[in-house]
Amino acid sequence: MDNTFAEDERLFRAVIPDNMYWKDGRPTSAAFKTRETDGLSTDRQGERTVEEAVAYLHSHLKGSAVSVTYNDCCCAGVDVVYSPVSTPEDDNPYHTLLQGIKTKGQARALAQQCMIHD
C-alpha cells in the first residue's frame, strides 16, 4: 500500500469508551477530536472487505467501529496520510492518520458522515 486512496476507501476507528459518545444512535463529534499535532488514528480499508477491516480493528481495539470514506475526509478538508506502524510494541500495516482537523465543523462533518458498523 502507498499513500494513494480510492475515493470510497473507508477509514475505520473504534469509539472508546463506548458509553460516552452516542447521542440518538450516532457518535458525537467529540469522538473525532484529538490534538492537532497527533492526528486522528484510523485503519485504512486497503484491499480488505469492510467485514475484514472491522474484524481486524476489533482484534486490537474494543468499542464500536465507525468509518468514513476518503472522500468524506476530502469534503471536510481533512488530510489523509497513510502511516503504517511497525514497532515491537505495535504493528499495524493499515494505520492511517486524519490530519488537519482544526475546526469543530470538520469534526462534526466526520461524525455526521460516518458509517456505524456495530
Place this chain on the structure above:
Amino acid sequence: MKSRWREQWQQKRSKSESWDNMSATAYLFCSADAYQHHLPAYTASSPAGTKYVHVNKAGEEYLPVRKLINLVKIAEIERMGDNWNGYGAEPLPHDVIRRAEEFVLRLPEDAFVSPTARDSIQIEFEKRNGDYFEIELFTDHFSVYVVRGDHESEHDYPYEELHIKRLTEEVEGFCG
C-alpha cells in the same frame, strides 16, 4: 461527602429497570452539602436556592435528573486513566473536569457531555431541525460553535464571568 449524591443516584437507578424509566420529570433529591463540595465558589458567593439548585414546595433542594446524569458522567470521565480511548489519550486535566461540573450546573439540563482526546470536554445542545450549540471546555478558555441553518460560527472566550453569563443566556435562548 462527594459520593453522597452518587450513592443516592445509584440507589435511584437500582430501583428502575432501565434508564428509559427515568422520565424528565423524575428528580433526585440531593443535600445542599453535596453541592458545596462541588461548587464551593458558588455556594459561598450565593445563597441557597440559586438557579443551580431547584427547590420544591417542601423546601427540599434537588437537581434535575439530566444534570445529575451529566455529573455522574463527568465523574466517570475524571476516573479515566491513561489510554482511555485506546489511542493513547491522557487523563483529562482536573481543572477541565471542575469547569465541566460548573457549566453543567449553570446551563440548561438538556446538555450532552463527552470527553475529547485533546484535553477538553464537550457540552452540546441540538434541536430537531439540526441547529446546534457546542461548548468545548479547555484548561484556559472555552470555545463556542453554533450552527443555525446554513450559518455557523466559532469563537473562543476566556473564563470570565461576563462571558460565562452571556453564554448561559445564549444557550437558554437556544434551548427555548
